[in-house]
Amino acid sequence: MSFFQKLFGRAAPDNELPATLAVLGADMHSHLLPGLDDGAETLEQSLVLLQQLRDLGYRKLVMTPHIMGDFYRNTPAGIQGALDALRAAAAQAGISGVELACAAEYYMDEGLARKLEENEELLTFGGEQRYVLFETSYINEPFNLQEMMFKMKAAGYRPVMAHPERYTYLYGRFEELIRIREEGVLMQVNLNSLTGYYSAGAKRVAEKLIDAGMVDMVGTDAHNLKHVDSIRAKVLLTEYLPKLLALPLLNSTL
Numbered sequence: 001m002s003f004f005q006k007l008f009g010r011a012a013p014d015n016e017l018p019a020t021l022a023v024l025g026a027d028m029h030s031h032l033l034p035g036l037d038d039g040a041e042t043l044e045q046s047l048v049l050l051q052q053l054r055d056l057g058y059r060k061l062v063m064t065p066h067i068m069g070d071f072y073r074n075t076p077a078g079i080q081g082a083l084d085a086l087r088a089a090a091a092q093a094g095i096s097g098v099e100l101a102c103a104a105e106y107y108m109d110e111g112l113a114r115k116l117e118e119n120e121e122l123l124t125f126g127g128e129q130r131y132v133l134f135e136t137s138y139i140n141e142p143f144n145l146q147e148m149m150f151k152m153k154a155a156g157y158r159p160v161m162a163h164p165e166r167y168t169y170l171y172g173r174f175e176e177l178i179r180i181r182e183e184g185v186l187m188q189v190n191l192n193s194l195t196g197y198y199s200a201g202a203k204r205v206a207e208k209l210i211d212a213g214m215v216d217m218v219g220t221d222a223h224n225l226k227h228v229d230s231i232r233a234k235v236l237l238t239e240y241l242p243k244l245l246a247l248p249l250l251n252s253t254l
């Protein structure tokens with residue numbers, strides 16, 4: 001009996017795929033790599049999540065563990081090691097048809113400032129596009145937000161702001177989001193924001209970004225089964241998902 005069969009009690013399905021999210025091709029924001037942050041804790045959990053995202057139609061997963069101060073002191077080598085382990089486990093479990101890759105979700109803090117200062121290579125995705133996924137505090141605007149975004153661009157990266165709809169310091173300041181994007185920062189909305197999963201405010205801003213055509217990428221930000229269940233059971237039914245998927249998103253280019 002294969003590892004997959006032991007885990008799921010059945011053989012791996014081949015082609016039971018709903019097409020809705022298949023148009024995206026790639027997810028570029030998740031916490032599926034095991035044991036690195038507040039996402040999957042074990043390889044077994046990672047495999048279940050991986051299988052479920054594949055069944056939602058994804059063909060590539062760029063997994064992005066948190067790198068955040070003293071909380072998540074992940075390094076490129078550690079992340080690569082977890083990716084190698086997950087690839088091996090997926091192969092052993094017979095899970096195919098989904099490419100696995102990694103980058104990181106950089107928290108905008110002194111650690112990131114230091115890496116930029118010291119020209120330390122950041123983890124990127126999108127090949128030569130050199131996309132760097134970053135997040136900030138949900139509540140407090142970083143005092144050096146502009147400077148950090150400028151430094152990322154000056155170092156040859158294309159910054160991607162993770163879930164702009166979740167930052168309460170930007171609520172009621174939509175013109176600030178417009179300005180940030182006009183300065184060359186790409187915007188990545190979370191699928192679960194469309195249901196109000198995080199908050200009513202996040203849903204409102206996500207919808208506004210979609211209406212304004214200001215979404216460049218869309219991510220699952222999947223940490224656990226609850227997130228994936230919500231995408232399957234609720235996000236797929238939202239009125240805004242078709243509007244979101246009709247935008248010229250970059251996911252399929254990754």
Ligand SMILES: [Fe+2]
Nearest residue numbers: 029105162221
């Ligand atoms: Fe995340």
